[in-house]
Each structure stands twice: as structure tokens, then as C-alpha cells.
Amino acid sequence: MNWPTRYSQSARMAKRSAIRELLKLTARPDMISFAGGLPAPELFPVEEVRDACVRVLTDRPSRSLQYGESEGFPELREWIALRESRGGVRVDPGQVLITQGAQQALDLVGRCLLDRGEVAWVEDPTYLALLTAWRGVGAGFAPCATGPEGWTRVKSGRAFGRPPRVFYANPNFQNPTGATWTRETRRRVVEQARAEGVALVEDDPYGDLGFQGDTPPSLWSMDAERAGLGRGGGNVVRIGTFSKVLAPGLRLGWVVAPEEVVERMVAVRQGMDLHPGTLAQSVVWELVQRGTLERQVPRLRTAYQERCEAMIRSLEEADLPGVTWNRPEGGMFLWVRLAEGECAEKLLRRALEVGVAFVPGAEFWVEQKASNTLRLNYSHTNPERIREGVRRLSSVIRAG
Amino acid sequence: MNWPTRYSQSARMAKRSAIRELLKLTARPDMISFAGGLPAPELFPVEEVRDACVRVLTDRPSRSLQYGESEGFPELREWIALRESRGGVRVDPGQVLITQGAQQALDLVGRCLLDRGEVAWVEDPTYLALLTAWRGVGAGFAPCATGPEGWTRVKSGRAFGRPPRVFYANPNFQNPTGATWTRETRRRVVEQARAEGVALVEDDPYGDLGFQGDTPPSLWSMDAERAGLGRGGGNVVRIGTFSKVLAPGLRLGWVVAPEEVVERMVAVRQGMDLHPGTLAQSVVWELVQRGTLERQVPRLRTAYQERCEAMIRSLEEADLPGVTWNRPEGGMFLWVRLAEGECAEKLLRRALEVGVAFVPGAEFWVEQKASNTLRLNYSHTNPERIREGVRRLSSVIRAG
Numbered sequence: 001m002n003w004p005t006r007y008s009q010s011a012r013m014a015k016r017s018a019i020r021e022l023l024k025l026t027a028r029p030d031m032i033s034f035a036g037g038l039p040a041p042e043l044f045p046v047e048e049v050r051d052a053c054v055r056v057l058t059d060r061p062s063r064s065l066q067y068g069e070s071e072g073f074p075e076l077r078e079w080i081a082l083r084e085s086r087g088g089v090r091v092d093p094g095q096v097l098i099t100q101g102a103q104q105a106l107d108l109v110g111r112c113l114l115d116r117g118e119v120a121w122v123e124d125p126t127y128l129a130l131l132t133a134w135r136g137v138g139a140g141f142a143p144c145a146t147g148p149e150g151w152t153r154v155k156s157g158r159a160f161g162r163p164p165r166v167f168y169a170n171p172n173f174q175n176p177t178g179a180t181w182t183r184e185t186r187r188r189v190v191e192q193a194r195a196e197g198v199a200l201v202e203d204d205p206y207g208d209l210g211f212q213g214d215t216p217p218s219l220w221s222m223d224a225e226r227a228g229l230g231r232g233g234g235n236v237v238r239i240g241t242f243s244k245v246l247a248p249g250l251r252l253g254w255v256v257a258p259e260e261v262v263e264r265m266v267a268v269r270q271g272m273d274l275h276p277g278t279l280a281q282s283v284v285w286e287l288v289q290r291g292t293l294e295r296q297v298p299r300l301r302t303a304y305q306e307r308c309e310a311m312i313r314s315l316e317e318a319d320l321p322g323v324t325w326n327r328p329e330g331g332m333f334l335w336v337r338l339a340e341g342e343c344a345e346k347l348l349r350r351a352l353e354v355g356v357a358f359v360p361g362a363e364f365w366v367e368q369k370a371s372n373t374l375r376l377n378y379s380h381t382n383p384e385r386i387r388e389g390v391r392r393l394s395s396v397i398r399a400g
Numbered sequence: 401m402n403w404p405t406r407y408s409q410s411a412r413m414a415k416r417s418a419i420r421e422l423l424k425l426t427a428r429p430d431m432i433s434f435a436g437g438l439p440a441p442e443l444f445p446v447e448e449v450r451d452a453c454v455r456v457l458t459d460r461p462s463r464s465l466q467y468g469e470s471e472g473f474p475e476l477r478e479w480i481a482l483r484e485s486r487g488g489v490r491v492d493p494g495q496v497l498i499t500q501g502a503q504q505a506l507d508l509v510g511r512c513l514l515d516r517g518e519v520a521w522v523e524d525p526t527y528l529a530l531l532t533a534w535r536g537v538g539a540g541f542a543p544c545a546t547g548p549e550g551w552t553r554v555k556s557g558r559a560f561g562r563p564p565r566v567f568y569a570n571p572n573f574q575n576p577t578g579a580t581w582t583r584e585t586r587r588r589v590v591e592q593a594r595a596e597g598v599a600l601v602e603d604d605p606y607g608d609l610g611f612q613g614d615t616p617p618s619l620w621s622m623d624a625e626r627a628g629l630g631r632g633g634g635n636v637v638r639i640g641t642f643s644k645v646l647a648p649g650l651r652l653g654w655v656v657a658p659e660e661v662v663e664r665m666v667a668v669r670q671g672m673d674l675h676p677g678t679l680a681q682s683v684v685w686e687l688v689q690r691g692t693l694e695r696q697v698p699r700l701r702t703a704y705q706e707r708c709e710a711m712i713r714s715l716e717e718a719d720l721p722g723v724t725w726n727r728p729e730g731g732m733f734l735w736v737r738l739a740e741g742e743c744a745e746k747l748l749r750r751a752l753e754v755g756v757a758f759v760p761g762a763e764f765w766v767e768q769k770a771s772n773t774l775r776l777n778y779s780h781t782n783p784e785r786i787r788e789g790v791r792r793l794s795s796v797i798r799a800g
């Protein structure tokens with residue numbers, strides 16, 4: 001190895017994500033993985049995707065295989081704009097940018113709003129891959145708590161030396177805690193962002209996956225209503241994805257932002273990957289026209305609720321001393337606390353030996369690093385295997 | 401518009417790419433576009449792609465729709481490694497990373513090797529989208545000339561205050577000039593990079609599109625041979641793509657680099673977009689197994705040579721005073737010089753009025769900014785339309 005040049009600061013600091021490495025474990029035979037944030041593959045609308053492929057490659061092959069617009073297909077942007085328009089708030093297609101999954105949206109937003117050394121405010125714990133993306137931009141993080149009083153700083157650290165410019169949150173069925181913000185918290189955070197001149201990044205991959213149906217209004221629409229903006233365009237950048245409701249392998253997500261911000265993002269994105277895949281966009285456009293999403297969403301809600309309940313029931317039956325967990329109202333994750341003093345990372349090593357995987361909570365914390373927390377995914381595993389997985393997990397927890 | 405926060409430096413400096421904006425012109429009725437770098441859509445292997453979609457969604461639907469590995473599919477990395485292994489040089493699958501098109505590879509390499517304010521050495525003119533990508537990283541550019549003596553600095557500028565760390569080149573059928581490096585130039589550049597401790601970024605999207613077949617050996621393999629490395633892994637990062645030989649809309653390219661560099665890139669890429677699309681990878685893997693690429697490449701070579709010749713013949717017949725051009729041996733572009741003192745950007749405005757588009761050369765220059773140059777793409781237009789397009793172009797050149 002004669003590599004002649006040093007790496008950039010970003011490359012020197014980048015660590016392979018534990019989640020991504022753990023995903024590899026799911027390939028081992030008989031491993032029950034509660035680790036990744038994977039949707040249930042047996043619920044993918046496979047036949048509809050196959051039919052859609054045939055259709056688009058018959059009716060519009062050039063469009064589906066050629067280079068495309070950096071913003072994404074206009075008809076798909078229009079459809080997303082319509083879907084994101086709720087209550088009195090209308091989203092314009094010019095406020096929509098289609099990305100390579102929500103992860104690219106996070107990267108893009110970070111690259112457009114944060115310079116090296118700047119600080120993003122986040123909930124603690126927060127979404128691990130957001131930390132990965134924005135660390136790549138050179139940002140630091142200031143951990144916050146959220147509630148009806150809006151966001152409040154937790155234990156002040158050096159990161160708080162600078163005023164916040166961006167606050168990132170996951171208000172529906174948060175990854176990793178599964179928590180959902182009340183309407184009151186949303187209202188307060190939106191007011192606070194306006195008052196303090198902070199950009200709000202609202203990441204909402206799970207909003208459609210509420211067990212009881214609709215979630216409270218989005219920060220985007222509350223902000224727009226509050227400001228009396230008919231068409232949005234205030235302080236909020238909203239991120240959505242087809243990964244959880246259709247299929248992650250298509251790699252399509254989106255950003256909704258004020259048109260001026262979208263313009264900037266398009267210019268930056270052109271240097272990143274030119275444009276989103278056209279075959280994937282053609283297929284998704286075909287699927288949404290066929291109503292696949294309207295069929296998928298209720299199916300997923302029902303299945304994931306069943307899986308969530310199976311996991312909770314199994315944990316209850318295991319009756320593990322000192323172990324507690326939340327009761328999510330949707331999404332894909334259960335957040336578990338072991339007894340004080342226990343270490344989820346040590347537990348993971350033993351759990352892998354008996355064929356069950358999860359993500360230690362420490363990965364998600366910015367400051368608190370509560371090492372007795374862990375995240376369990378229930379969407380990827382059927383109820384029977386969930387019960388077996390919790391049995392395996394319980395045996396190692398009990399063995400101590 | 402109440403956007404509360406300022407943009408990052410990258411976002412403030414980003415300009416929408418002229419090429420990408422020009423692509424939109426190709427949608428106007430009766431426009432003949434020599435502007436983009438688009439492959440011929442009528443030569444896309446549409447039926448084979450359609451069959452491949454059906455096959456992969458029948459045989460391995462979960463794999464084709466689920467999240468995947470950040471490095472890309474192992475079997476596709478293996479295939480790329482084999483294809484990149486030529487002469488005595490073997491490429492390891494661990495030296496291959498699959499990207500969202502070659503553009504993401506450029507972005508990723510820039511993010512891993514360059515910090516803000518650092519200088520990349522490039523040919524002048526060079527590939528426009530490389531400039532876009534690495535400007536986004538905050539890099540500056542130092543223009544070089546290349547020849548049998550290796551790279552030499554052209555007119556010294558402020559950028560030369562710092563020693564080079566990265567040299568970027570497009571040795572086969574360069575975009576925009578169509579020029580191809582001789583074996584001697586390659587050998588010298590590889591030696592120079594070793595001597596000066598510079599990383600060589602070899603961008604080779606057109607290598608398969610030589611009218612006469614094979615091109616001289618890659619910088620990657622010459623470097624490996626020179627250093628006596630059986631499996632590569634010296635100073636070179638090599639970039640390839642399926643966009644020109646299969647279809648750009650699949651958005652799949654790759655990087656070949658020393659394994660240690662690939663490891664770094666994977667960590668950075670995880671924050672960027674997690675992984676390349678799995679449906680696209682499944683389809684491409686199916687296609688390469690079926691031999692689609694072996695059928696496509698000769699078809700494209702023949703068609704593009706015919707188009708290139710049609711363009712050159714039309715220009716010859718037009719007999720435009722003071723206008724000269726190169727004779728590419730492959731690739732997709734003709735590089736034209738107008739008479740001294742003429743301005744290609746002014747010409748473009750008049751050309752658009754008569755229904756023909758191209759890219760003014762000034763976009764590609766780092767320092768020389770020869771405003772009398774322009775790039776014509778011939779791959780996207782059939783010979784008859786090429787003749788008509790050159791007639792339109794000639795009429796506005798002649799009108800002066």
C-alpha cells in the first residue's frame with residue numbers, strides 16, 4: 001500500500017456505521033435480527049412493481065432509461081406536492097426535490113445549511129444516520145430535550161458556544177425511541193424556531209405508519225398556517241421517503257422546502273449525483289397512479305401493529321427485572337431500557353451468540369450515552385420469529 | 401420568504417450547471433440538441449432490461465427491493481473486478497465500490513481526498529461536472545497541459561501556491577475535447593504521480609466506446625505494473641460507469657481503488673445515501689450475465705462512429721471559414737474552434753433560435769476560457785438529424 005496522499009478531514013473522521021455493519025448479520029442463517037430498520041420483505045408489492053416495470057419499459061422506455069432532470073420527474077414532484085398538501089396548506093411542485101432516498105436528503109440539507117464547525121441541535125437520542133450524514137459535513141451536535149415547552153438544552157456542552165442554526169427532529173415515531181410529538185409540542189417548536197431564526201428539519205419517514213391512522217399535523221403545515229402562508233415556505237425543510245411504504249431498494253425520497261431553498265439544493269445536488277434514477281422514478285410514478293400506496297399503507301399499519309404487539313407481549317411474558325420499554329403508536333421500533341448499570345453493547349455480543357441482533361442505544365445518543373438502552377426493530381420479523389427472538393434475548397438478559 | 405438561516409458556503413457558491421439546464425432544451429419540439437452527453441435512446445437494450453426486471457422480481461424480489469450493502473452487491477463487485485483486470489493486473493472485489501453513477505463517484509472521491517481550500521490539478525479544459533462536484537467540496541483547480549512529458553502547468557495562477565495532492569484526468573476520448581492519451585503520456589503521468597506523491601483520479605466513462613476497439617492500458621494497470629503490484633492498489637483511483645454502455649437512468653457507476661481507500665469511501669458514502677439502488681443492481685447483474693454488454697458495446701461503437709463521421713462530413717461540406725475541429729477516435733464529443741475572436745456563447749443564443757443546441761466551451765475551461773470553443777455531442781442524434789443540425793448551426797455561424 002503506497003497511498004500517496006492524506007485523506008480529507010471528512011474521510012479521516014468517518015466511521016463505518018454500526019447499523020450498516022450489523023445489517024450484514026441478517027444474512028447469517030437462523031439469525032433473528034431486530035437490528036436494522038428494514039421493512040418486511042414479504043409485504044413488498046412485488047407483483048405490482050413487476051407489472052409497473054413492464055409497463056414503463058413498454059410505454060416510455062427512453063424516459064425510464066435516459067438521463068433526467070436534477071429535480072426529479074415533474075409529474076412525481078406534482079404528486080408529492082399534492083400528497084404533502086393538507087389542511088389549508090398547499091405545497092407547490094417547485095417546493096419538491098426528489099432524492100436518492102431520505103439519506104441523500106439529509107446529506108443534501110446538511111451540505112446546504114451547515115458549514116464545518118457549525119452546530120446542529122438535535123434530540124438526544126436521535127437518528128443515527130443523521131449523525132453520520134452531518135458529521136460528514138463537519139457539523140457538531142447540541143443535544144436537546146423536547147416537550148410542550150418546545151426544545152430545551154440538556155446538560156450544556158462546548159457545542160453550545162455557538163447559536164443554533166438548524167434544529168433536526170423526527171416528530172412521528174422517532175427513530176430510535178418510537179416517541180411522537182404532541183400537537184402542543186409541535187406548535188411550540190414551530191414558534192420557537194420562528195422566534196430564534198432557526199431552520200427546522202422535519203424528517204418524517206414513518207408518518208404513514210401510525211397504527212391508528214393519521215398523525216398530528218406536520219411542522220411544515222403548522223409553520224405555514226401560523227405564518228398565514230397559503231403555500232408553505234417558512235422555516236421548515238421536510239423530508240419524506242418511499243422506502244418504508246413501497247420499497248427501500250428503489251432509493252427514492254424527497255425534500256419539501258421553500259422554493260428558493262430547493263433551487264440551492266438542486267445546484268448542489270447536480271454535483272453530487274446529477275439526478276435520481278429514472279427507472280425507479282418511472283416505476284414509482286406508475287405505482288402511485290395505480291393506487292399501490294393506498295393499498296400498501298393500511299396493510300403495513302396492520303402488520304406492524306401486530307408485530308409491535310407480539311414483541312411487547314413477549315417482553316411482558318419474559319418478566320425481566322428492571323427492563324422497561326415504550327409503547328409506540330406507529331413506526332418500526334421499540335426502545336428498551338435495561339436495569340441501571342447494565343451495558344447493551346456487552347449484551348449484544350452474547351445475544352449474537354444465541355442468534356439475535358439489535359442496536360445498542362449508545363449509538364444514538366449525542367451526549368447522554370445511556371449504555372443501558374437498546375433499539376429493537378419489529379417490522380422486519382414475523383410474529384412467530386419475534387417471539388423466538390425475544391426468548392433468545394431474554395435468556396441472555398436473564399443470564400446477566 | 402422568511403428563510404431564517406444563511407446557506408452554507410457550498411450552497412452559496414453552487415451554480416446550476418449549464419449542461420443540466422441545457423438538457424431541458426432537448427424537450428422542445430424540433431430542437432436538435434448537440435448539448436448534453438446523452439447516449440442514443442433508440443439503442444437502449446429495452447427488451448433485455450424489461451426481461452431482466454421480470455426475472456429479478458420473480459427470482460429474487462426481496463433482494464431487489466430491500467436495503468442493501470453500502471459497497472454494492474458482492475457479485476456485481478466481483479464482475480466489475482474481473483472486467484477491470486487486464487494484462488497482468490488483477491483487481492480484487494474488495495477494491496470495487498458501486499456508486500450512484502460516475503457522478504457520485506466523483507463527489508465521493510472529492511470528499512475523501514480534498515479539504516476546503518485545497519487544489520486539484522486538472523487538464524484545461526476538463527470535464528464540467530467534475531468542476532461542479534469538487535467546487536462543492538470547496539476545492540480549487542490548477543490547470544495543466546498533458547503530453548509525452550506528463551503533466552505541465554499552464555500559466556501559473558494563485559492556485560499553484562499549494563502543492564498538488566490530486567490530479568484528475570479523462571484519458572480516453574476526453575470530455576470535452578475527445579482527445580485520447582498515448583501510451584507514452586500515460587506512462588509518464590503514472591511515473592510523475594509516483595514521484596510527486598500525487599493521487600491520480602482516472603475517470604473513464606468512454607473507454608469502451610473506441611471506434612477501433614481497445615484503448616491503451618488504463619492508468620490503474622500501468623501504475624500497478626510499474627510498481628510490480630500484482631493486484632493494483634498504487635496511486636490510482638479509477639472511475640467507471642454503466643451509463644454510457646447500458647443506460648444512464650439506472651444510475652450505476654463504480655470506483656476501483658486500493659482497498660484501504662475503498663474502506664474510507666464506504667464509511668463516507670454511508671452518510672451520503674446508504675447504498676446504491678438494489679433494483680438497478682439486480683437488473684444490471686442479470687444483464688451482464690446474459691451478455692447484454694457484449695452485444696451493446698459493438699453496436700454503440702458502430703453507431704457512434706457513423707454519427708461522428710456524419711457530423712464531421714457535414715462540417716466539412718459546410719466549409720466554414722476559420723472553423724476547425726478534432727477527429728475523435730471514440731467517445732461522444734466533437735470539439736470545435738470558431739475563428740479567433742468569435743464567441744460561442746453569443747452563437748448559442750442565435751443557434752437556439754434556429755433549433756440547434758450545443759455547450760459553449762468556456763464552461764469547461766478552468767483558466768484559458770477560450771470563448772471561441774464549443775462542444776458538440778453526436779451520440780444522441782441520428783445521422784440525418786445530425787446533418788440537419790449542422791446545417792442550422794452553419795447558417796448562424798455564417799451569418800456571423
